[in-house]
Amino acid sequence: MCSGGFAKCLGITLMPLCIVCVLCNILLFFPGGTSVDSENITEQVWYFGGILGSGVLMIFPALVFLGLKNNDCCGCCGNESCGRRFAMLSSILFAAVGVMGAGYSVIVSSLAINQGPRCITFKNKTHVEWGTPFSDGDYLSNRTLWTDCLEPDNVVSWHLSLFSVLLVMGLIQMALCAVQVVNGLLGAICGDCCGCCGGSDGAV
Known part of the structure; x- marks a missing residue:
């Protein structure tokens, strides 16, 4: 497969992933599927890892990858393939942007999973209030701790x-x-x- 065609396949694959990440980040603003006050939303949701990191920043490389297949490889005053070579080289910079954006999303998600969600929980077993009852990912290996979150319903599974x-x-x-x-x-x-210049046999 041509390098441009392969890049196009990568771009096609990245686009739905961007959409999924944006949707997930939006859904996280509604813990347990319910609307809550902004101060009661998990802190990491406001970092917009899915919207900015894996969403907006990833769209740019995805669009560049999609366009590489149609780049004019006979640019540079007719110098065969130098236009395509330059385009492939520039795509590396956009790929680096994509790696940074996705990396940011991964870091934010890891921190959020480790911390757990904000929810209504018992404080000193006397009254309820919003807080983060989990620490250091302890709830990941002990599902019985999930009951510490009283509301919203199913907020732990939603968050996780x-x-x-x-x-x-x-x-x-x-x-x-x-x-x-x-x-x-x-x-x-x-x-x-698949040099496009060589693809036209009848060209002078």
């Missing part, structure tokens, strides 16, 4: 599921962008194996 999706999607995005770094280097050094 959505941030886990963001974590996995971010790791996949990082891997795809890293693959494009290698693909871009090969395309810049070796050129596109």
Whole structure:
């Protein structure tokens, strides 16, 4: 497969991942599927890891990858393939942006999973208030602790599921962008194996 065609496949794969990450981050603003006051939303949700990191920042490399297949490889005053080589080289920079964006989302998601959600819990077994009852991921290995969150309903599974999706999607995005770094280097050094200039046999 041409390096440009392979990059297009990566771009096509990244686009739905971006959408999923944005949707997950939006859903996290409604813990347990309910509306709560902004100060009672888990802190890491406001870092917008899914919206900014794996969403907005990832759209730019995805669009660049999608356009590489149609780049004019006969640019540079007719110098065969130098336009395509430059495009593949520039895609490495966008892939690096994608890695940073996805990495940011992964870090935020990891912190959120480790901390656990904000919820209504007993304070000193005397009254209820909003807080973060878990620490150091202790609830991950001890599901009985989930009952410490009284409301919203199912907030722990909601929090854990959505941030886990963001974590996995971010790791996949990082891997795809890293693959494009290698693909871009090969395309810049070796050129596109499907050179469009050579594709027109009748060209003078």
